[in-house]
Amino acid sequence: MHLETLLQKYCAIIFYPILSKIFHPINHLLAPIYKPWATIAAMSFFVGTMIWVGVILKESYVNEGRPNKSIWTDLRLWTVVSMLPHVFVYWYFR
């Protein structure tokens, strides 16, 4: 605990003057951006991942080593099924 306090004092003297000039303007820039952009960004994260696996990646690569051709062994389907509930959750708790 004592060491942590010392480290904080040292960093505040040496690094704060430089780093605050970089991070404070970024904080000011981001502070007013909130709803609905936060929700849109989060949902895009999930939808984008589904599109990447389902459409962009090659089927042969996604399912390499697949035990049989049954639809239930298609990992693209697994990805979509497991990600869709998250889109709903981020919409509900927006």
Add this chain to the structure above:
Amino acid sequence: MEGAKKKNISFFGVLNDSRSCAIIPLWALCPVFSVLCFFVQEVEGIMENIIGLSNIDVSIIFVYMLGTLLLGLFCTRYIGNAEDFFISGKALPFWAIGFSIVVSDIGATDFVAVAGATFRHGVSAANFDWMGSMPAMVFAAFVFVPYFWRTGVFTIPEFLGRRYNAGVQFLNAAIWAVVLFLMLAIMLWVTADKLMHTVLGWNAKWSVWLMAIVTGLYTFSGGLTAVVFTDVVQLVVMYVGGFGLLALSLWEVGGWSALREQVLAKGPEFQQHFTLLLEHDTTGPFPWTGIIFGLGIVLAIAYMSGNQVIVQRTLGARTEWDAKGGMLLGGFLKSMIPLMVALPGLCALILVPHLPVEEADRAVPEMIRLLLPTGLRGLMFAALFAALMSSISGTLNSASTIFITDIWGQGLRLFKCKPLSEKGALNMGRGFTAFLIITTAILAKPIADRESIYVFTQTILSMFQGPTLAILLLGITWPRATQWGGLAGLALGVIFCFILNYTPGLFTSSEPFLFVAWWSFVFSLVVTVVVSLLTPAEPEEKLRGLTWGSVVHSSEAQAALEERNS
């Protein structure tokens, strides 16, 4: 060696093995026993002890722990060499990998600490199992897992050593060793203090030793096979108990709408308890920018792709499809965890209103004590012990793998000593497992006795995850990344993490670990690129089979890899 291999291949048919059937009923007995006890208690009115657990509950917990120990010890017969001990002889099916990833991952930081964080900050704490799991696990499944699986490595530092140099391997391994050690201490202390002391009234110090001996013994004997097999059983117990607690909690508060109304009516500080993404300048630890950039892009991907505890299970897969499928299944199961832990944490705001905020980590134990009847209460605590024990055993096994492969092995190479034989590596792995569990048991209290375990854990992880992910990504995708670029990116990145973490006032959040992770990732990317461009490129010979294009598309490089691995 052949014999051991043969035995290992048949291991996951073990449920059909008559010898294992003598062990399995111990678990089957737990739920049956607990339900029976519930009725017995109703009839006879069994006397409860002062902290709310009856002797029957305590017996169920004992039976459960004993069963876990016996099953783990049973797996010893399938361990013949170091590959069996560390990566289960490459025989794991997707369902075992998925179950094991979830159970190993949720432990100290979920059942107890996420519920506490939700009690304190609201549902935004659940981001760690939603934003922080599924996208990262999909990314890991389709980028990192096939890549590591094809290169045939045991550990992430081992890959970094091949791609960059021995310095990067040693530094990364040393950082992971320290982190896993701290994690172990946290897990042991959480189990002993937040569960055994709070619930059973046992002395926390002795409880640490009890947990250390039980988990240490079966990990010592059965290696990854024991860890994975006990995980599968523990997941079932955990989910039954977890969803039972959720149903009873919601029933008790009057349903979802009533819960929402009552929490929001508690005052202005609870108005954001049902908002997942909080504004950027919140004083709490989970602002939306930190959640998306720090957690979604850096911490989660680094954790799922670079954490030995997670990756080791996929390295033990029998096929590449099993490795990827195991990751996806694990992600799906993991996304249900907030329902079992975060929502009861919210219900605790209503049902345990006297609980002080600084003791929020006791929310779930208090809820169990309050809501569950005798027998089921014992089963639920067995589920919590299951979560914690599996995390401890998984971490122990991974820590010993890293130590043997990347620290001891590198040391022998450095001093030009004879490399360890298969038997020697196995014995050394077991010896280190024993040493580690004893040391963490001694140091558990001074390390982990903190107000918020969850924030402490995430802060530790954020101190190096950004730089590790940066050099891992560049190492795979950018052939121009050089060994000196990787070393500088990792070393300076970790130093930058410390500076960001210990310089107050840079971010509005009181616990800025999410921003530390993001900015250290960006910093390490820049440093690695700049230093790489200033140093001579690596020879093509060294990179064959180690960069994305050659591993995924080149059969020639695959052949080179197989030759190197053999």
